[in-house]
Amino acid sequence: MSTETLPSQNQAMLEEVGDLFAESGFGLPEVFGVAPGRVNVIGEHIDYNGGLVLPAAIDRWVNVAIRRRDDHLVRLVSAQAPGEVVEFSVNEDLAPEGKSWGNYVKGVITGLKAAGFEVPGFEAAVISTVPVGGGLSSSAALEAVFGKVILTLIGAEMDSLELAKLCQKAEHDFAGVPCGLMDQAAVILCEEGKLLMLDCVDDSFQHAPFDDPDWGLLIINSCVSHELSDGGYAVRRDGCHAAARILGVGTLREIEPANVEEVLENAKLTEDMRRYVRHAVTEIARTQETVEALGLRDYYRAGKLLNASHVSLRDDYRVSCPELDFISELAQSQEGVAGCRMTGGGFGGSAIALVRRDSVGSLTSLIEQRYRAEFGIDPKIFETRPMGGTRAWKA
Secondary structure (H helix, E strand, O other): OOHHHOOHHHHHHHHHHHHHHHHOOOOOOOEEEEEEEEEEEEOOOOHHHOOEEEEEEEEEEEEEEEEEOOOOEEEEEEOOOOOOOEEEEOOOOOOOOOOOOHHHHHHHHHHHHHOOOOOOOEEEEEEEOOOOOOOOOHHHHHHHHHHHHHHHHOOOOOOHHHHHHHHHHHHHHHHOOOOOOHHHHHHHHOOOOEEEEEEOOOOOEEEEEOOOOOEEEEEEEEEEEOHHHOOHHHHHHHHHHHHHHHHOOOOHHHOOHHHHHHHOOOOOOOHHHHHHHHHHHHHHHHHHHHHHHHHOOOHHHHHHHHHHHHHHHHHOOOOOOHHHHHHHHHHHOOOOEEEEEEEOOOOEEEEEEEEEHHHHHHHHHHHHHHHHHHHOOOOEEEEEOOOOOOEEEEO
């Protein structure tokens, strides 16, 4: 594969990761790989409810250089952890160790071996521009790129959806995060200029166009993470599943939006369950409508759906926070912004705005100034467009 198809920032970063590889005493790389982060445009907290999600791969990347060793040792270095060398043997029964980023690589190796692939020892260097802690799937990108580069190193292939599931299991088993499939599917399956609509019932997917040169996505990282998130995800997930059992459905996807208010009258539902059900059912409908609106290039209709998603996440699901509410409300009021909402698990992290590209500069300056004045925090803001997914090639 030629690097000519990669964005210029990727090519520069690949030179840097090659330099890091050499400086670490690893010699010359045999394989390079890149994987993007992802942002969920709409469809929040519904992957575990049999819903539809609509992520896009973003132009922030995990870049890897790798070379086979003659023994079974794995040695990993990262520009994000200077001076640290993660080392283990592929012949061991691998297990996670503390909070090490090497756990994700161990999980992928374990999955590949379980799938019947012979994984050799190797040396690898990593440079990432995917923000950590911003809800942009830095871990999924790391898993995906290592899956791709190892397969390329040994001259093997694997179905993309199956690789996504392997990476999802790695996150479950080696990071202890019971995530849905969206993150890994997005960073592997996305195509340039398109969003990915993933059906979380049967893992089927389709690509939805979003390639208008006048419109883009603005990611606003609040740079906060509230401790309320501890256990908050599990509480809501379990509440949704309990509500589904009470209502006699396999998933909340089975409830028609037109019937939701009638369904919520069920006396066995707690007040929390009613709010969770209302969010899930209406969010699934909003996701479908957003795909239709974007297909018609009706960006202001799509933006209204994003705004409604934020209100639902704030008031019904209660996973927003003052910082995300401030960003969303400020952006929504500006000319050239179709809509804005929190994205990701909530309690902090990022917001996403659907915005005219000629308004990006003024909007960015306004949010930076007002957010800093309100909270004393400098947000991290960047524009993105839908990118292609994970890829790897021999040097």
